[in-house]
Amino acid sequence: MKKRxxxxxxxxxxxxxxxxxxxxxxxxxxxxxxxLSVEVEDGLATVRGIAGNRVGLWANAPTxxxxxxxxxxxxxxxxxxxxxxxxxLEGGEALEREIATVGRWRVAVAGRTTVRLTTDDADDxxxxxxxxxxxxxxAIDDVQDVFALIDANQPRFALIAGDLTEQGTEExxxxxxxxxxxxxxxxxxxxxxxxxxxxxxLFSTYFGxxxxxxxxxxxxxxxxxxxxxxxxxxxxxxxDDWLGRPEDLLHVATMHIAPHDPTGTRNxxxxxxxxxxxxxxxxxxxxxxxxxxxxxxxxxAFDNAGMAAFITGxxxxxxxxxxxxxxxxLTVDVAPLLGALRTGxxxxx
Amino acid sequence: MTAGAWRRAIDSVCSAALVAALPQIAVLLxxxxxxPADARALAELDTSTTAPTAPALDVGPGHRALAVGAALVPxxxxxxxxxxxxxxxxxxxxxxxxxxxxxxxxVGGLAGIAITGASGKxxxxxxxxxxxxxxxxxxxxxxxxxxxxxxxxxxxxxxTPIETSLGVAYVSDRIFEYGVxxxxxxxxxxxxxxxxxxxxxxxxxxxxxxxxxxxxRVAGDSRxxxxxxxxxxxxxxYGSEGFAITTGELAVASxxxxxxxxxxxxxxxxxxxxxxxxxxHRFFDLATHSATLLVGGFAFGAYLPRGEVALYYDHRHDGxxxxxxxxxxxxxxxGHLGARGEWFFGDLGxxxxxxxxxxxxxxxxxxxxGLQ
Numbered sequence: 217m218k219k220r221x222x223x224x225x226x227x228x229x230x231x232x233x234x235x236x237x238x239x240x241x242x243x244x245x246x247x248x249x250x251x252l253s254v255e256v257e258d259g260l261a262t263v264r265g266i267a268g269n270r271v272g273l274w275a276n277a278p279t280x281x282x283x284x285x286x287x288x289x290x291x292x293x294x295x296x297x298x299x300x301x302x303x304x305l306e307g308g309e310a311l312e313r314e315i316a317t318v319g320r321w322r323v324a325v326a327g328r329t330t331v332r333l334t335t336d337d338a339d340d341x342x343x344x345x346x347x348x349x350x351x352x353x354x355a356i357d358d359v360q361d362v363f364a365l366i367d368a369n370q371p372r373f374a375l376i377a378g379d380l381t382e383q384g385t386e387e388x389x390x391x392x393x394x395x396x397x398x399x400x401x402x403x404x405x406x407x408x409x410x411x412x413x414x415x416x417x418l419f420s421t422y423f424g425x426x427x428x429x430x431x432x433x434x435x436x437x438x439x440x441x442x443x444x445x446x447x448x449x450x451x452x453x454x455x456d457d458w459l460g461r462p463e464d465l466l467h468v469a470t471m472h473i474a475p476h477d478p479t480g481t482r483n484x485x486x487x488x489x490x491x492x493x494x495x496x497x498x499x500x501x502x503x504x505x506x507x508x509x510x511x512x513x514x515x516x517a518f519d520n521a522g523m524a525a526f527i528t529g530x531x532x533x534x535x536x537x538x539x540x541x542x543x544x545x546l547t548v549d550v551a552p553l554l555g556a557l558r559t560g561x562x563x564x565x
Numbered sequence: 566m567t568a569g570a571w572r573r574a575i576d577s578v579c580s581a582a583l584v585a586a587l588p589q590i591a592v593l594l595x596x597x598x599x600x601p602a603d604a605r606a607l608a609e610l611d612t613s614t615t616a617p618t619a620p621a622l623d624v625g626p627g628h629r630a631l632a633v634g635a636a637l638v639p640x641x642x643x644x645x646x647x648x649x650x651x652x653x654x655x656x657x658x659x660x661x662x663x664x665x666x667x668x669x670x671x672v673g674g675l676a677g678i679a680i681t682g683a684s685g686k687x688x689x690x691x692x693x694x695x696x697x698x699x700x701x702x703x704x705x706x707x708x709x710x711x712x713x714x715x716x717x718x719x720x721x722x723x724x725t726p727i728e729t730s731l732g733v734a735y736v737s738d739r740i741f742e743y744g745v746x747x748x749x750x751x752x753x754x755x756x757x758x759x760x761x762x763x764x765x766x767x768x769x770x771x772x773x774x775x776x777x778x779x780x781x782r783v784a785g786d787s788r789x790x791x792x793x794x795x796x797x798x799x800x801x802x803y804g805s806e807g808f809a810i811t812t813g814e815l816a817v818a819s820x821x822x823x824x825x826x827x828x829x830x831x832x833x834x835x836x837x838x839x840x841x842x843x844x845x846h847r848f849f850d851l852a853t854h855s856a857t858l859l860v861g862g863f864a865f866g867a868y869l870p871r872g873e874v875a876l877y878y879d880h881r882h883d884g885x886x887x888x889x890x891x892x893x894x895x896x897x898x899x900g901h902l903g904a905r906g907e908w909f910f911g912d913l914g915x916x917x918x919x920x921x922x923x924x925x926x927x928x929x930x931x932x933x934x935g936l937q
Contacts, residue, residue: 231739231924233892409896416892445897446890446923449739473897479685480857481692481841487888487897488923489856490801491740493808493846500851501807513682522852536682 234448236416237407237441241425241451250287252325257281261296262424274393275299276404276424276439278373278432280333286325294321297393298402300335300373307331315397341434341465341552345370347401347562348528349545350377350472350510352392353410355532359395361564362531362545367400369547369562372433374401377510378408378443378472379533380423385414389422406439408472408510427451429458434552436464438504440495442471445487447495459502465552467504474509474527476520484512496521506548506557514541515561526559624651624715632713636706644705647713648829656712656829663826664705670698692859693839696880700863704835707865707876708823711833718824718832719868721789722909725934728752730916732930734765736885738923742805743770748930757782759793765885771804774884780818789834789868792819797842801883807849810883816840816860823865836864836877844883858883862900872914874906879920886922907932 245256247263252271254263260277271284273296284292294308301316308321308331323331337344347366352359366374381388384407396403407419407426420426426441438458440447447455459467475492477485486492499507499521506524514536516527529536530544543564550557624632628651636647645660674695681687734746750763761778778797785791799812818838824831839861847853859880866875880900882888889899901922908915914932919925 231737231890233890409893412893443896444890444892445888446740452740476846476854476856478856479688480844481859482683482685482688483859483882483888483897484683485882485897487882487890487899488740489810489844489846489858489883489887490803491887491923493803493810493848494740494806497806497808497848497851500848519852519854521846521848521854534679534682536684538681538684538686 232448234441234444234446235450237412237420237426237443238448238450240417240420241427241441244420244425248285252287252290252292253285255283255285257283258428258430259425260428260430262420262422264297264422269293270295273297274422274424275333275402276428277430277437278303278333278335278402278404279338279430281330282333283328283330284323284325285328290325292323292325294323294331295319296321296333298396298404299333300402301400303333303335305331305333316400317397317402338432339434343549343551344372344433345547345549347371347374347545347547348377348470348508348526349374349531350408351379351513351529351533352381352531353379353533354382355543356381356388356391356395358532359392360398362543363395363399365562365564366545371401371547374399374403374545375437375439375468375470375508376403376405377470377508377528378406379410379510379529379531380405380408381411381413382533383413384411384418386418389418393422404437404439406441406470406472407443409443409445412443427454431464433550434465435550436461436467438467438469440469440471442473442475442486445473445485446491452495452498455498455502459498459504461503464503465555466506466550466557467502468506468508468548468557469499469504470508472509473511474507474520474525477512478516478518478527479512482512493521496523499523505555508546508548512536514539515544515546517559524557530564532564629713629715633710636710636713640706640709644702644709647709651713653829656827657709659827660705660709663701667698667701667703667705670694671702672698674698689841689859692880693861696839696861696863696878697837699878700835700837703878704863704865708827708830708833711865711867712830716832716867719870720832721787721834721868722872724754724788726754728932728934730930730932732916732928734885734926734928737925738885741770741772741803741924743767743772745769746928748928750930772802774799774801776800783817785820788820790821790825792817795838795840799883807851809847809849810844811847812842812844812858812883814840814842814858814860833865833867834873834875836866836875838862869906869908871910872906872908875904877903877905879903885924885926886920887924889922909934 244262245259247266248254254271261273261275264274265272270293275298297318299319305321308323311320380392405423411419429438475486475496509527510529512527513529513533518525528546535542547560632647632650635650640646644664645657649657674691677691729751732748734748745768746765748765753760759780763776765774776799780793780795783792795816795818797814801810820834820836823833842858844856862879864875864877886901901920903920905918916930916932918928
């Protein structure tokens with residue numbers, strides 16, 4: 217408690233509260249030693265374990281490029297959690313799956329070997345669906361209610377806009393991953409302010425980067441770490457690589473704390489209105505079509521800087537009262553060739 | 566040393582000085598700038614009303630030093646401890662009672678926000694209660710610490726029909742490119758009405774904040790005690806970033822001498838303000854959207870023989886300092902902290918200020934007041 221108070225006092229004067237996590241992001245997806253090492257391109261998966269000839273990853277994107285390097289010819293057993301049920305590994309021999317979202321492959325590694333996790337439909341531009349939810353926090357005991365309905369709505373995968381846990385402890389993060397094994401589809405996450413309750417590094421150890429970007433079926437997905445009510449300058453520079461790519465037919469940005477709260481007097485939003493406007497201007501100029509947020513435990517559909525904006529904080533944490541929303545998540549139907557996107561509100565209770 | 570290194574150094578200095586030791590620094594500032602008793606008597610000759618008095622406590626330096634220590638520990642938690650050690654149990658009791666009311670406000674406000682899930686329908690008044698509680702809690706601590714130094718009280722400077730300032734400011738911001746600003750302000754008073762245009766214009770970037778304020782004095786006729794109804798229109802142009810924020814706001818703002826309730830703290834004052842604003846965010850050639858803004862805050866200050874100093878909390882999330890950056894649960898909620906002071910030498914004076922929030926801001930200006 218005393219330590220937390222001291223941290224709070226000093227934190228109030230610091231302007232760099234998100235820098236540490238931005239730096240940690242750069243190390244995500246790399247591990248190992250001279251005997252065996254692994255590197256995931258763009259840090260789109262975190263290394264959960266590497267020992268002997270076994271490598272474990274937690275994917276935070278549906279497709280991955282994984283490079284394994286061994287000092288001697290080796291047969292590596294690669295386990296990737298949080299994958300699509302139909303994902304296959306180009307360059308790997310599939311082993312039997314016990315859980316739909318946990319894939320296991322045997323990879324012959326000679327020197328530097330790159331394998332690719334992908335699906336048959338990764339480049340398909342037909343309409344498809346994903347889901348978005350956030351703010352489970354202390355309601356982890358009831359999260360299967362949400363997961364069951366997500367599965368029932370048949371999205372390809374889900375996005376989590378932060379606050380998976382109440383305090384970001386190891387136990388909570390492990391519990392969330394354990395619960396996710398009963399979800400039929402993978403869920404890719406960024407972190408929320410509750411998830412950084414202990415240390416900066418813990419969330420990325422379990423779930424991967426707070427800020428990342430990938431493309432799937434004609435849609436670019438960009439996660440931004442706004443858990444400290446700001447975007448770190450380093451993350452801001454990473455945006456340059458993710459914005460304004462003409463080949464992206466649709467672009468969806470997801471972060472936990474919205475730049476602007478539709479109820480401005482509450483300010484469940486960025487600490488600075490000017491920084492918020494600056495980020496929105498960048499996203500809008502960079503061709504982002506829709507933004508998804510959490511943090512506020514309700515559902516709001518609004519407009520920010522001309523982009524469609526949705527707050528969907530209905531994962532189960534103390535709900536906003538007097539609004540008639542309660543637990544919910546969103547389904548998002550996208551038609552990349554039309555550049556169209558349509559959301560649906562799914563109530564859990 | 567590179568510009569970035571300078572900026573980081575300034576960040577560090579501001580962080581340490583303005584936040585970790587903000588109350589202590591302000592109290593020491595007041596004590597250090599207060600003249601000895603004889604000089605004080607001379608300085609008070611040019612004031613217009615009877616000097617305030619505080620009950621005299623005959624204590625030695627050792628006793629006072631002990632009281633200063635007590636105001637810090639256990640005074641950080643038990644406000645009034647310093648005065649209790651001084652033997653002024655009336656003041657100690659009042660400070661403790663006000664601290665309790667402040668705590669009730671904080672706990673009640675936060676509990677209300679939690680119970681309602683920060684409902685948009687109730688969050689504005691509940692936040693107001695929380696800020697008010699935080700104001701009482703904070704100012705009673707600072708007041709206890711200030712009071713035990715035994716600084717002889719001074720009174721408020723007179724109000725003048727015209728007051729204008731010209732100065733410079735430096736904004737240390739890691740996100741925006743601007744740094745150095747020229748600042749200007751004007752206060753024109755006509756009976757109960759005050760008109761106050763002001764401007765901050767960047768000298769190294771395409772950025773300017775223009776503000777016009779109209780205040781009607783509902784009660785009070787001096788700088789020492791008043792209740793104002795304040796309307797303001799602010800336009801902040803971020804040319805380099807391609808947007809502008811225009812804000813209309815309405816608030817009540819007040820100041821009251823602390824001796825109204827606690828005679829021993831004569832020469833100090835508290836301020837409180839609360840209101841709402843509506844912002845228009847215009848993204849050039851792109852789109853416009855609106856947002857509401859909660860404005861308000863609290864301050865504790867002390868009059869000096871030639872001016873005044875104050876510490877304050879401002880809940881605004883716009884402007885240069887905006888809201889505090891905090892990791893974790895409190896992210897985005899808090900406004901910024903600041904300290905300000907002004908000293909007059911006849912019609913001329915100096916005004917300095919420092920704020921910390923999303924950026925660190927320091928400012929200094931020459932002030933002219935006229936037509937007394």
